[in-house]
Amino acid sequence: MRAADIDIDISGQGSSPGLAAASEALLLARDFPQMRERLLTGGVANVTEERAAWHSALRAPAPTEEIAAERQRLNAFVRMADSERRWRNIVHIGIGGSDWGVRLAVSAFGYAGTWRQVHFVANIDGHAIEGGLAGFDPHDTLIVLASKSFTTAETLQNGQRAIEWLQGSGVSDPYQQVVAITARPDVAREWGVPDTHIFKFWDWVGGRFSLWSAVSLTTALAVSADVVAGMQAGAAAMDAHFAEAPFAENAPVQMALSGIVNRSVLDYGSLNIAPYDFRLANLVPYIQQLEMESLGKSVNLAGEPVGVPTGPAVWGMPGTDAQHTFFQWLHQGSDGAPVDFIVCQHADHGWPEHHKSLLANCLAQREALLTGKSFEEVLQDSLNEGVPEERARWLAHHKVHAGGRPSNLIVLPRLSPYTLGALLALYEHKVFVQAVIWGINPFDQWGVEYGKMLAKGIAGELSGKAADPKHDASTTHWVKRFKESLR
Numbered sequence: 001m002r003a004a005d006i007d008i009d010i011s012g013q014g015s016s017p018g019l020a021a022a023s024e025a026l027l028l029a030r031d032f033p034q035m036r037e038r039l040l041t042g043g044v045a046n047v048t049e050e051r052a053a054w055h056s057a058l059r060a061p062a063p064t065e066e067i068a069a070e071r072q073r074l075n076a077f078v079r080m081a082d083s084e085r086r087w088r089n090i091v092h093i094g095i096g097g098s099d100w101g102v103r104l105a106v107s108a109f110g111y112a113g114t115w116r117q118v119h120f121v122a123n124i125d126g127h128a129i130e131g132g133l134a135g136f137d138p139h140d141t142l143i144v145l146a147s148k149s150f151t152t153a154e155t156l157q158n159g160q161r162a163i164e165w166l167q168g169s170g171v172s173d174p175y176q177q178v179v180a181i182t183a184r185p186d187v188a189r190e191w192g193v194p195d196t197h198i199f200k201f202w203d204w205v206g207g208r209f210s211l212w213s214a215v216s217l218t219t220a221l222a223v224s225a226d227v228v229a230g231m232q233a234g235a236a237a238m239d240a241h242f243a244e245a246p247f248a249e250n251a252p253v254q255m256a257l258s259g260i261v262n263r264s265v266l267d268y269g270s271l272n273i274a275p276y277d278f279r280l281a282n283l284v285p286y287i288q289q290l291e292m293e294s295l296g297k298s299v300n301l302a303g304e305p306v307g308v309p310t311g312p313a314v315w316g317m318p319g320t321d322a323q324h325t326f327f328q329w330l331h332q333g334s335d336g337a338p339v340d341f342i343v344c345q346h347a348d349h350g351w352p353e354h355h356k357s358l359l360a361n362c363l364a365q366r367e368a369l370l371t372g373k374s375f376e377e378v379l380q381d382s383l384n385e386g387v388p389e390e391r392a393r394w395l396a397h398h399k400v401h402a403g404g405r406p407s408n409l410i411v412l413p414r415l416s417p418y419t420l421g422a423l424l425a426l427y428e429h430k431v432f433v434q435a436v437i438w439g440i441n442p443f444d445q446w447g448v449e450y451g452k453m454l455a456k457g458i459a460g461e462l463s464g465k466a467a468d469p470k471h472d473a474s475t476t477h478w479v480k481r482f483k484e485s486l487r
């Protein structure tokens, strides 16, 4: 299958004419065409939060006037900063969707260094902001605060520290060195950020889709505005493919269906992402957030249990590092996991022998998982090497590779903003199709909200508020103990 310049080989997944017919019937029974239409036209796709999930509008070639105007403002800001050679350093402060996408784009296209240095600060751990500010000249640093809600504790606390750092360093007008990107411009204004430094996005952009919004300002400043535009164009091409291609040739649909079989029928509990590209290390956490926040649900839209296992745990690491870390588990462990191999046909460096090895490793790992090696084959290998038969038979049990482990091979012609944008949209739509089939809302994240709320309560207790009597005994013990050490 080919979609937006990307080849998607799903021949490593189970298939049969019966399965294809049943899958199509299931999609229709779930009103998939109508649900897709609602998603792509800005209807209320996120029913529990009563709003659209219209991130596709942000990359449409002809978006709304409001979106186009905000894009122009952002590009003008980047042009101004570049022409005046302002801000050698950027501290990008944001977390989750306000972080991973930008980190991914900057590491993918700025891997060989950028003239502006960027530090990403997400974690509430004070060491993160300490390291994020270290080594930068405060007079030549731009602080980018990226938060859709402008209420996220990590981002606000880290942002406060960064502003104090500017103030404490004698910067004459610190807020001229602060930019806010948010769906709550009013709150950013209350913080003191000037209007010209506030870039807006909208309530209907889910947090994990923020990459498509003005949050990509950091990408534009660190690498270039062309990267942002290229990623948008690639994602828009994948949107068009998703909207128009028949089910049998629709890459997100087909990837979704095999993922459902792997999870809900074959009972694989996880999905491994193996980008054979050093530049795509941050693709793993990006897809991890996309899939696990979206599909980490077990009730359907009617509020009833789904009844089958839903979204898998997503994990991974770039190959070939992964081969020396956990691939043994994939080859011979008792559980195994489907693997998405992602690789570029052409490299952008000047050492063809490295790329040859990379491609060979990618294909070899996939083949080993797929075809395996039987008892008879490994036995014969040992006998050919002269191993005595008794030992060879014993050894063969250890060397057997069951094979039959499912995988996808996703081949980009080369890593460009266009192909990366298309790849991300491929995964987004795959996740959407799976949510439709399982009947769940992929656009909310109540578990994250619950955790945030509890943390806020405990932070209050650590600052002296009365302990919540509803805590379990262990939490009560540790709140008391940490409170003492914080005095």
Ligand SMILES: O=P(O)(O)OC[C@H]1O[C@H](O)[C@H](O)[C@@H](O)[C@@H]1O
Residues within 6 Å of the ligand: 095, 096, 097, 098, 146, 147, 148, 149, 150, 151, 152, 155, 206, 207, 208, 293, 445, 448
């Ligand atoms: O952009 P913010 O409002 O600060 O939110 C940052 C992140 O917060 C939570 O973790 C949500 O689950 C994410 O989806 C979101 O991206």
